[in-house]
Amino acid sequence: MPITDTYYAFPIDRQMYPVFKGKNHKHWTEAARRHGFTLIGRAVDRLHVVLECKNCGDATLKRISVVLGHNPECGNCIRKRREAAAAKVGATLLGPDPKGDRHYGTYQLKCGHVDRRQHERVEDAAAGGHALSCETCTTEQHATEAAEHGWTLIGPAARNDQSYRQYEHECGHKQDVSVGNMRAGDVNCAGCGETWTSKPSKIYLLSFMLPNVPVIKLGYSNNPTFRLRQVQLDPSETHGNLDREIDVETGHDAICLEKAMHRYIKTHRPDLIVERVHFDEHLRTTSEIYHERGRALILALIDAADNGWNPNQTDNWQQFTSLRDTDS
Secondary structure, eight states: OOEEEEEOSSOBTTBOOEEEOOOOOHHHHHHHHHTTEEEEEEBSSTTEEEEEETTTOOEEEEEHHHHHHSOOOOHHHHHHHHHHHHHHTTOEEEEEOTTOOTTEEEEEOTTSOEEEEEHHHHHHHHTTSSOOOOHHHHHHHHHHHHHTTTEEEEEEOSSSOTTEEEEEETTSOEEEEEHHHHHHTOOOOTTTOOOTTTSOEEEEEEEEEETTEEEEEEEEESOHHHHHHHHBSOHHHHOOEEEEEEEESOHHHHHHHHHHHHHHHHHHOGGGBOOGGGTTTTBSOSSOEEEGGGHHHHHHHHHHHHTTOOTTSHHHHHTTGGGGGOOO
16 A cells, blocks of 8 residues: 555654555554553555553654564654663763664763763763763863873874874874773883883882781882782772882892892791781782881881992892881
8 A cells, every 4th residue: 555645743753754555553552562562553665563552651653663573662662761861970962873783872061062972871881880981081181180290182192002002202102002001100101211120219118908817018110009909809998008118229229129128028037927918908919018016117118228228239229128127
């Protein structure tokens, strides 16, 4: 049967469609009812029917094969659900995806920028699964962080890794760097920079609260504050703190000092060592964790290093052996 010149008097999925003259078969009506719709007519051609959603009262156009063999959904209900999810995270659904992908839409984000987003990701964000970030704001943040350390953000990394970006150093050299390392300034230019062994470093002392057990960590890093964040799986639980740091001229000197300190503790105070089984569910490290009662000894070792102790000189080492009896 041909379509008529008569159009439905109400919009269907926000559009006006022509009526198609044809019979509304009983099994069609029953199938629509089972899925929460009322079959109110046919439109466009013999393959499509008009359904009224019993939930919102809106009309939607569906292929009859979808009604009979699948689970039809109301476009208006879907749109309202997506709008509510967007509002929950401070965004606004503006319309469909300009590229025509039904899984995406155009959203105005909380910051004011407009971008295409996957509907499912927005709904996950509204449910608390993750934050709905803005690509423009994120790019600006990465560029600012890079500029603080003498780098310029170029764009996506050459490697297939979302945690990396391509940057250009002030010397003109370009390379991929992880966003986290650039944020912390823990990056070396392969074109002109020093290696970690020649760059300035630090010896640090961190403290953490494991379940009912306070512990401390002795180590070296050119950025102890970043290391503090990096080592904790859940900072709200372990309450990490940077208690002490001293400057060391090079990374090579720092690792020599650190290894000498650990060797001294292992030799003279092995009782201070915390076994990995007690902290591996809370800290991203495999060793170098000590009981809080060893704080005075370890601080004394750090003081010694700060005052010129050189572990490679035996006689210099011997003058600190009295530290074995230091306790908190």
